[in-house]
Amino acid sequence: MIDLRSDTVTRPTQAMRAAMAAAEVGDDVYGEDPTVAALEERVAGLFGHQAALFTPTGSMANVLAVSALVPPGKEVLCEARAHIARAELGAHGAIGGVTMRTWSHPRGQLDLAAVSDLFAPDLGHYFVPTAAISVENTHNFAGGAVLPLEDLRALRSFTGQRGAAVHLDGARIWNAHVATGTPLEEYGAVSDVLAVCLSKGLGAPVGSLLVGPRDLVAEARVRRKRMGGGMRQVGILAAAGLYALEHHVARLAEDHAHARVLAEACGVDPATVDTNIVTFDRPDAAGFVARAREEGVLIGAVGAGTVRLVTHLDVSRDDAQTAAKTLAGL
Numbered sequence: 001m002i003d004l005r006s007d008t009v010t011r012p013t014q015a016m017r018a019a020m021a022a023a024e025v026g027d028d029v030y031g032e033d034p035t036v037a038a039l040e041e042r043v044a045g046l047f048g049h050q051a052a053l054f055t056p057t058g059s060m061a062n063v064l065a066v067s068a069l070v071p072p073g074k075e076v077l078c079e080a081r082a083h084i085a086r087a088e089l090g091a092h093g094a095i096g097g098v099t100m101r102t103w104s105h106p107r108g109q110l111d112l113a114a115v116s117d118l119f120a121p122d123l124g125h126y127f128v129p130t131a132a133i134s135v136e137n138t139h140n141f142a143g144g145a146v147l148p149l150e151d152l153r154a155l156r157s158f159t160g161q162r163g164a165a166v167h168l169d170g171a172r173i174w175n176a177h178v179a180t181g182t183p184l185e186e187y188g189a190v191s192d193v194l195a196v197c198l199s200k201g202l203g204a205p206v207g208s209l210l211v212g213p214r215d216l217v218a219e220a221r222v223r224r225k226r227m228g229g230g231m232r233q234v235g236i237l238a239a240a241g242l243y244a245l246e247h248h249v250a251r252l253a254e255d256h257a258h259a260r261v262l263a264e265a266c267g268v269d270p271a272t273v274d275t276n277i278v279t280f281d282r283p284d285a286a287g288f289v290a291r292a293r294e295e296g297v298l299i300g301a302v303g304a305g306t307v308r309l310v311t312h313l314d315v316s317r318d319d320a321q322t323a324a325k326t327l328a329g330l
Contacts, residue, residue, distance in 0.1 A: 001293075002323045004262070005300045007172075007255075007276060007312035010203040016243045023239035027232050028054075029225070035235030039242050043196065043209045046245075047188030051217035053210045053224065054238055058171050059088045060229055061195035061208040063095055064220040068193060068212070069165040070131040072097025076167065077118050078134040079111075080104040081141040083169055095227070099128055108142025110135055110151045112158060119162065133159060136169040137176050137187070141302055144259070144277030144310075146176045152190040166190065171197040171208070175275040178252040192216075201252050201276060202244035203313040207237050248313065252276070258311040258320035265324035266309070278309040291330050297323045 003009050012020065026032035036054050044052040055061045062084050070076050076092070078085055080102040084092060092098040103114035115133055122129035133155060137147040152168075159166050168191035170176075177184055188194065193212035198204035210220050224230060252275075260270035263278045282288040285301035292299050302308045309327075311320060 001296055001298050002315065002319045003298045004309040004311065004315065004323060005298050007200040007310045010199075010313045012205050012240060013203070013313075015247070016203070016240050019239045019243040020236050023235045025233040025235035028234050029230045029232060033233065033235040033238070035242070036238040039238040040209065042242065042245065044211055046184045047194060047196075047211050048185040049188050049194075049211045050214040051212065053217050053220050054231075054234065054241075055208050055210060055224060055229055056206060056231065058083075058195060058197045058199075058208040059091060060224070060227065061197075061210045062088060062167075062169055063091045063227075064223055065167050065193045065195050065210050065212070066092050066098060066132065066134065067096035067223065068216050068220055069167055070096065070098045073099075073128070074131040075099040075101055075120070075128050076132045076134050077101055077103070077115055077130055079108050079136065079139070079142075081108060081139070082134060082136050083140055083171065084134055084136075086141065105142075107145045108136065108139030108147075109145065110147055110155055112151070112154055115155070115158065119164070121162070130162075130164055132165040132167050132192075134167040134169060136171075138172040138179075138275050138277070140171070140277065141279070141308075143273065143279040143308075144172065144175065144275035146179055146274040149180070149182050149186055149190070152187070156190045165192040167192065168194045170194045172200055172275065174249055175201050175252050175256070178249065179256060179275050198241040198244055201255060201312060202241070202248045204240040204244045205237065207241050209241075251313070254317075255311040255313070255315070258315055258317060259309070261317075261320045262309050262311070262324050262327070265328040266307075276311045280307055281305050282307050288330060292327060295326045295330070297326050299327075
């Protein structure tokens with residue numbers, strides 16, 4: 001089977017497994033795991049921030065990040081199909097007491113005019129004030145779309161003038177970095193806190209990091225423990241992340257090229273595919289997915305009439321071409 005359901009399905013390479021087996025470890029709840037410390041320091045430095053916190057999942061990193069910026073009873077604004085709004089099971093309200101309002105954009109982009117209209121200052125009683133704006137780069141359910149750096153800088157200026165914060169859901173920020181050549185520090189500079197993932201395009205088996213100011217990360221470490229996210233000899237997993245950062249970032253360009261091969265076969269203009277995700281409309285998405293499975297290609301439906309394909313480390317050029325031919329014939 002050629003698995004295009006998500007870039008989360010990758011398996012560790014043999015070299016990554018060797019790095020994991022050789023990892024020096026300690027008890028991370030006591031702050032004594034040297035491999036975790038090295039990963040956190042490395043990622044914080046890449047984005048020009050003071051500190052980072054290793055978490056088991058991207059959803060936990062996002063919940064910790066948003067709750068660090070948005071107190072209970074205040075709101076975060078985001079695009080309507082953002083992962084924090086659609087795919088985290090309401091965790092921000094259920095756990096953080098955070099409310100949420102959204103703007104809509106067909107490509108998942110930042111609409112600063114809409115943000116300005118939605119933004120609610122703190123007027124005291126009755127109204128819910130806006131504490132943060134969240135942006136997702138790349139935007140998963142908008143087909144892996146990249147948010148332009150100029151728009152993110154404009155948002156940073158807007159929030160700075162209004163005393164609000166910026167959360168960047170950078171689960172696939174590595175893809176945006178490779179697709180545009182934008183230095184990671186530039187993405188760090190336009191956000192108060194980021195959540196970045198190792199277990200998608202980079203191919204690690206598990207793990208994300210919250211990145212931000214030292215005091216915010218220290219507070220998030222306490223909340224992580226409260227949520228059951230304190231981990232012990234987790235350097236075995238952190239080693240996979242360090243290996244991925246060394247060996248799997250530049251190769252993301254291959255995934256982007258493979259996605260464009262699939263896009264053309266499915267009637268999508270390859271020029272509109274920014275990174276490794278292709279989405280397109282099919283009236284009976286579930287039926288299309290079922291037919292593809294019968295022909296040896298695993299894909300996913302992300303709506304009643306929307307299909308998603310995701311390329312990754314375990315999909316070769318030959319796999320992409322075979323899948324493209326199969327899907328074109330369905």
